[in-house]
Amino acid sequence: MSNYRARVTTAAVTGPLVVCAALIPFRDGFANANAALLLVLVAVAVATAGLRSAGIVAALSSAVWFDLFLAPPYFRLTIDRRDDLEMTVLLVLIGAAVTQLAIWGRRQQARASRQKGYLDGVLTTSVAVAAGSSTAELIDQVRAQLIAVLRIDGCRFVPGSTTARGPLLSHDGTVTRGSHELKVERDGLPTNAEIELPVQYAGRTRGRFLLTAATRITRPDLEQRLVAVALAAQVGAALASPAELEQPSG
Template identity: 65%
Template sequence: MNRNRVLAVGLVVPPAVCGLLALLRDSFDNANAALLLVVVIVAVAASGYRSAGVLAAVSSGVWFDFFLTVPYNRLTIDSRDDIETAILLVVIGVAVSEIAIWGRRQQARASRHRGYLDGVITTSQAVSEGGSTQDLIDRVCAELTVVLGIDGVKFVAGGNRTSAPQLNSDGTVTRGGRVLKVERDGLPTNAEIELPIQHAGRVRGRFLLTAATHIARPDLQQRQVAVALADQVATALIAQPH
């Protein structure tokens, strides 16, 4: 469901629910009505749009006041208990929306990381099956581009060292011996980042990572996955001729 539709649901459903509950005022407690509206807010917030969840919470509070508190059909409340219930409805609704959105984002993040690890496993299988080294390098370049969210990757054979920024085996990124804060500042955009591949302590080549057109902020786990992918090429270079 797109954002506009979710916003519309967050705006329209609370007054509809409150209008129906108004028909049952004598047999339906306001506290239970508030709990039902929280369910509506959670359903809207589960879409992943914060603005829709907040809108549903505010809409629920307004129409709870209008339909279900004395004096009815007016935006005023005489009962202190109803005032507290209306305020708590909005506050809890916003809080629940934030929790629902956080949970959805964590789930999406876990799914992405699982996909990255699947890429490592697939690449490892390609090495064990003895495919072309160049095909493996091309596969790893494509995987690195996706995992790190960068513009592109190329592979250069040989053990020459340069002063370029380095993506190290522990997932840190250094420049001139200084560890960069990638999550905050992103990968360097003014130079290629080297990801060296080693076997038996010897550098066999390096991937040159380009992140020039936008700020890429891969987290530590993504960078460690990138190192694991690159290591597959080191194994293949030892096992197979070019």
């Protein structure tokens, strides 16, 4: 990641430099407004890498090289014309704004991709249940999906209806320890105890997944936790008897 950041930051500095240097032979007949648009495009290209700091560097670099090479007096960090001064300030502001928008867009795209992955996981498990896959295979599949969705270290399944003793991931996505609700998105999942995710069907507990987040702080949001509950419910349905499955819900 550090090498990637270094390469993007280098591009943020040298990209505007190359553009401005290339425009030096044409600066007398090339409007500075058009040059500014080209520099904004460079800032956008850098911003798509997803690093806010690199986007800001690209905006500042664009302003500096524009001032040195394209705004008279040339090769001095001085601007005599008001239009060029305004253009320089706008370069910084627009570059910073575009960077923020690009990063927001990447986050929305990543969120949509994650949501699709969660849905695919639930659907895959549903298909496995409908296809009559063995309970052991289904549990292993859900274990792997829980680790991926919650970004935890490990997960194991324990059959039976033993009452929860440690932190509990409830059906509504909340995580509690006793009567105290934990702020998962702020503090992360507990790392000093296994978190119990009940496997239930028709009001009966069929077992529980024990989730381990011992080596790192992970902060799954409510959506991720609800996906985990849905996955556990699929196992609960698989463990139910045929007679229970035939009974109408409610």
